[in-house]
Amino acid sequence: EPEVTQTPSHQVTQMGQEVILRCVPISNHLYFYWYRQILGQKVEFLVSFYNNEISEKSEIFDDQFSVERPDGSNFTLKIRSTKLEDSAMYFCASSEYGGSNYGYTFGSGTRLTVV
Amino acid sequence: DAKTTQPPSMDCAEGRAANLPCNHSTISGNEYVYWYRQIHSQGPQYIIHGLKNNETNEMASLIITEDRKSSTLILPHATLRDTAVYYCIVRVTGTYKYIFGTGTRLKVLA
Numbered sequence: 060e061p062e063v064t065q066t067p068s069h070q071v072t073q074m075g076q077e078v079i080l081r082c083v084p085i086s087n088h089l090y091f092y093w094y095r096q097i098l099g100q101k102v103e104f105l106v107s108f109y110n111n112e113i114s115e116k117s118e119i120f121d122d123q124f125s126v127e128r129p130d131g132s133n134f135t136l137k138i139r140s141t142k143l144e145d146s147a148m149y150f151c152a153s154s155e156y157g158g159s160n161y162g163y164t165f166g167s168g169t170r171l172t173v174v
Numbered sequence: 175d176a177k178t179t180q181p182p183s184m185d186c187a188e189g190r191a192a193n194l195p196c197n198h199s200t201i202s203g204n205e206y207v208y209w210y211r212q213i214h215s216q217g218p219q220y221i222i223h224g225l226k227n228n229e230t231n232e233m234a235s236l237i238i239t240e241d242r243k244s245s246t247l248i249l250p251h252a253t254l255r256d257t258a259v260y261y262c263i264v265r266v267t268g269t270y271k272y273i274f275g276t277g278t279r280l281k282v283l284a
Contacts, residue, residue, distance in 0.1 A: 063217075090270065092270065092271075094218075094272075096215075101274050101275065101276060102212070102218060102261075102272075102274040103274070104271035104272060104273065107270035107271065114270055115269060115270045115271060117271065148215060150217045150218070152217070152218075157270055159204070159205070159206045159265060159267070160206065160223075160225075162208060162210075162220035162223055163220060163272075164220065165217030165218045165219065165220075166217050167216050167217050168215070168216065168217050170215075
């Protein structure tokens with residue numbers, strides 16, 4: 060069964076450093092998403108991306124965050140200057156279509172620890 | 175805020191059917207109900223979704239009431255590997271995002 064692949068599985072970074080989280084969505088999918096989950100809390104939507112542009116973003120997704128599809132297969136989330144409160148599991152997801160009649164496939168996540 | 179309400183936890187005996195309820199009394203006519211589950215800290219896993227008709231796939235069945243204000247996810251023969259947090263989600267029309275609530279923590283007992 061096709062999978063969404065995320066790397067690395069765990070990343071430790073120092074506060075103030077830039078970090079890039081990588082995702083390889085399912086190959087025929089056109090819609091891409093990032094979610095995060097702070098330990099013990101709910102899964103939260105960050106951003107959706109289609110046709111090389113952001114289609115929707117949450118209040119969490121401020122100027123410190125950016126997304127990119129640099130080469131047609133990877134989908135990345137960049138955090139420019141990490142803060143302690145950015146420590147969380149980050150999940151990438153993709154879907155073939157963006158309409159309501161389709162589910163998403165999530166990756167297994169990257170655990171980001173900011174020290 | 176999530177548009178759904180679920181019990182915080184449930185237990186189910188292995189091999190029995192697990193019936194997980196969800197209330198979504200403010201659902202609009204064209205909004206779908208989705209079910210996902212999260213095993214430990216893994217990424218959410220899609221289970222099933224529906225609009226108004228009952229749905230079945232290889233994982234589960236989804237029963238939606240006629241007024242669409244509630245639904246039930248049925249795992250017909252629960253196994254220990256079905257122990258997870260189950261999320262019932264109504265996606266707001268015109269958006270791409272899911273708003274996850276706290277879900278139901280299902281524990282399947284041997």
